[in-house]
Amino acid sequence: MLKSSVERVAEATPxxxxxxxxxxxxxxxxxLFVAPSIVLLLAVNIFPLIWTIRLSFTNFRVNRPNAEVEFxxxxxxxxxxxxxxxxLTMQATAHFLIWxxxxxxxxxxxxxxxxxxxxxxxxxxTTIIVLPMMLSPAVVGNFWTFLYQPQIGLFNYAxxxxxxxxxxxxxxxxxxxxxxxxxxIVDTWMWTPFVMLICLAGxxxxxxxxxxxxxxxxxxxWRQFWTITIPLVLPFLMLAVLFRGIExxxxxxxxxxxxxxxxxxxxxxxxxxxxxxxxxxxxxxxxSAYAVILFVTVFGLASIYVKALNKVKQR
Amino acid sequence: xxxxxxxxxxxxxxxxGSLVVLYALITILPLVWIIATSFKTPADAIAYPPKTxxxxxxxxxxxxxxxxxxxxxxxxxxxxxxxxxxxxxxRKDGLVISGPSRFSERFTNSVIIGFGSTVxxxxxxxxxxxxFSRFKVPLKDDLLFFILSTRMMPPIAVAIxxxxxxxxxxxxxxxxxxxxxxxxxxxxxSVWLLKGFIxxxxxxxxxxxxxxxxxxxxxxxxxxxxxxxTGIASTAxxxxxxxxxxYAFAVLLTSGNAQTAPPFIPTIIGVSGxxxxxxxxxxxxxxxxxxxxxxxxxxxLLRGITFGAVRK
Numbered sequence: 001m002l003k004s005s006v007e008r009v010a011e012a013t014p015x016x017x018x019x020x021x022x023x024x025x026x027x028x029x030x031x032l033f034v035a036p037s038i039v040l041l042l043a044v045n046i047f048p049l050i051w052t053i054r055l056s057f058t059n060f061r062v063n064r065p066n067a068e069v070e071f072x073x074x075x076x077x078x079x080x081x082x083x084x085x086x087x088l089t090m091q092a093t094a095h096f097l098i099w100x101x102x103x104x105x106x107x108x109x110x111x112x113x114x115x116x117x118x119x120x121x122x123x124x125x126t127t128i129i130v131l132p133m134m135l136s137p138a139v140v141g142n143f144w145t146f147l148y149q150p151q152i153g154l155f156n157y158a159x160x161x162x163x164x165x166x167x168x169x170x171x172x173x174x175x176x177x178x179x180x181x182x183x184x185i186v187d188t189w190m191w192t193p194f195v196m197l198i199c200l201a202g203x204x205x206x207x208x209x210x211x212x213x214x215x216x217x218x219x220x221x222w223r224q225f226w227t228i229t230i231p232l233v234l235p236f237l238m239l240a241v242l243f244r245g246i247e248x249x250x251x252x253x254x255x256x257x258x259x260x261x262x263x264x265x266x267x268x269x270x271x272x273x274x275x276x277x278x279x280x281x282x283x284x285x286x287x288s289a290y291a292v293i294l295f296v297t298v299f300g301l302a303s304i305y306v307k308a309l310n311k312v313k314q315r
Numbered sequence: 316x317x318x319x320x321x322x323x324x325x326x327x328x329x330x331x332g333s334l335v336v337l338y339a340l341i342t343i344l345p346l347v348w349i350i351a352t353s354f355k356t357p358a359d360a361i362a363y364p365p366k367t368x369x370x371x372x373x374x375x376x377x378x379x380x381x382x383x384x385x386x387x388x389x390x391x392x393x394x395x396x397x398x399x400x401x402x403x404x405x406r407k408d409g410l411v412i413s414g415p416s417r418f419s420e421r422f423t424n425s426v427i428i429g430f431g432s433t434v435x436x437x438x439x440x441x442x443x444x445x446x447f448s449r450f451k452v453p454l455k456d457d458l459l460f461f462i463l464s465t466r467m468m469p470p471i472a473v474a475i476x477x478x479x480x481x482x483x484x485x486x487x488x489x490x491x492x493x494x495x496x497x498x499x500x501x502x503x504x505s506v507w508l509l510k511g512f513i514x515x516x517x518x519x520x521x522x523x524x525x526x527x528x529x530x531x532x533x534x535x536x537x538x539x540x541x542x543x544x545t546g547i548a549s550t551a552x553x554x555x556x557x558x559x560x561x562y563a564f565a566v567l568l569t570s571g572n573a574q575t576a577p578p579f580i581p582t583i584i585g586v587s588g589x590x591x592x593x594x595x596x597x598x599x600x601x602x603x604x605x606x607x608x609x610x611x612x613x614x615x616l617l618r619g620i621t622f623g624a625v626r627k
Contacts, residue, residue: 029446029535030450034442034452036442037462037506040498040502041465043499044496045465045468046465048473048476048480051476051479052473055475111335114335117323117327118323118328120328121332123613125336127609128610129335129339130613134609135605136562136577136605138560138577138581139601140345143349143595146595152360152362154344154345154365189342193342250469252469252562253563271470271471278474278475291472294472302467
């Protein structure tokens with residue numbers, strides 16, 4: 001498939017232009033320029049993907065290289081889909097996904113709306129808000145465990161200061177009912193700026209003339225907000241949700257450092273669960289099937305979502 | 316524009332400004348806290364209530380670069396006077412420096428792998444982006460979507476076969492292996508961003524160069540590249556920051572030789588339990604360069620953050 005597409009690249013370049021030039025022809029240049037990237041992606045992404053799919057039908061285990069590899073058909077897939085623990089993992093992921101997106105959209109859009117009021121020094125403050133998302137999630141997540149310490153942690157102290165609760169009376173990452181929120185808080189802190197920046201780009205893309213026209217028609221500010229601002233920012237907002245959704249579905253580094261999936265397995269998101277199956281229990285075949293299911297889920301959801309997004313854009 | 320109905324009033328600006336500033340101050344508090352903790356003594360770091368004012372010390376930084384052993388007072392006395400300032404610093408806790416830690420090694424690995432993969436990624440990405448932007452590539456949209464879709468894979472999902480592949484190729488736990496891997500991961504971002512930047516360079520410049528007798532490659536090299544310099548620089552910073560921050564592949568595929576700093580920093584432990592100032596010192600050294608970069612280059616970074624999907 002690759003080769004034929006590259007050949008077509010060459011054919012697509014008009015011969016007259018190619019002849020006019022000396023040195024490398026466009027045909028050779030297109031080859032030379034695209035091929036290395038595609039080859040690298042095939043080697044490091046597609047080849048492993050195919051390998052994963054193949055492994056997913058076997059009972060292969062990396063830690064037992066000499067054991068005979070058997071073809072087990074769809075057994076791995078059936079085992080995963082009927083495993084109650086995996087559905088609990090999916091629930092944890094859904095909780096994380098839904099709440100981070102809701103909070104990030106609400107806070108991110110509000111911030112963008114406020115920043116768009118163009119007060120003095122807004123670009124500097126925007127940059128400061130953006131800082132958390134530029135940092136290493138693993139390193140930052142690890143440090144948040146310190147902020148979340150009962151008694152000595154800054155977070156607990158701040159909550160105690162504001163609500164009057166005893167800072168040592170609760171543990172954000174040690175409590176089964178609080179831990180799912182602990183990861184939502186840190187992810188929201190880290191990634192709200194991303195949603196904010198995309199919303200800001202959306203708000204800035206609205207030409208002022210539309211508001212001026214609405215003002216002439218004596219539309220109230222409230223009505224302008226709902227009939228101009230929201231519909232025009234919506235495609236941008238949906239794009240932000242798509243990116244955040246994909247990223248948080250894959251979420252690993254931040255949460256693994258923050259809670260390690262605990263307490264128990266209450267914050268064990270799919271990626272953490274998958275890592276456990278693949279690199280701790282070494283059930284390679286089983287984990288491969290798991291990985292394929294996850295990939296198909298992300299890809300499927302993303303495709304449906306993109307279709308919806310395009311519809312909104314066309315409107 | 317002298318007067319516009321769309322211009323917010325002064326009162327609105329004040330209101331919006333103060334809310335944003337409030338949010339910004341809350342959001343950087345954890346980062347300020349990391350930096351502050353790195354200059355505290357272990358006792359100050361775990362004080363209750365949390366200490367805002369304290370006597371700064373560089374103990375955390377000494378600890379992150381060294382390993383220490385606890386000695387009995389008699390043994391310490393037998394050693395004689397400490398010879399260096401950092402010896403002196405740990406000696407008052409009854410400790411003695413027993414050697415360098417692996418932090419500088421891990422940090423160097425981060426630098427080598429980060430810059431190596433960035434350079435490779437920019438070279439491959441610029442070439443591919445130019446081809447996608449200028450030549451009539453059939454299946455262009457499909458190929459571009461394919462490149463983007465490689466980003467949807469959870470890293471753990473591809474890590475299994477990459478682990479096997481690297482092992483059989485002798486690439487596991489090597490700089491070369493990690494550079495190749497990060498290049499592949501970043502390539503999608505790089506191609507998409509750079510294509511956006513190159514699309515904006517008017518094609519007329521190259522046509523003029525071609526008429527002047529340049530070859531297509533010379534036109535690319537001497538006309539397009541200088542024009543795309545800003546775009547290339549901001550893409551490079553993105554690739555660098557991503558490779559710098561990456562954790563999942565690093566923790567799964569490296570153990571000793573090529574391990575980068577993100578998997579290492581959380582494992583920093585003092586002589587007696589978790590040494591938070593040392594962890595904070597490691598984190599500060601690792602995070603502050605990125606913060607400085609972000610603030611200095613803020614104008615150019617905005618577009619990369621939104622993956623080039625949102626054009627200004």
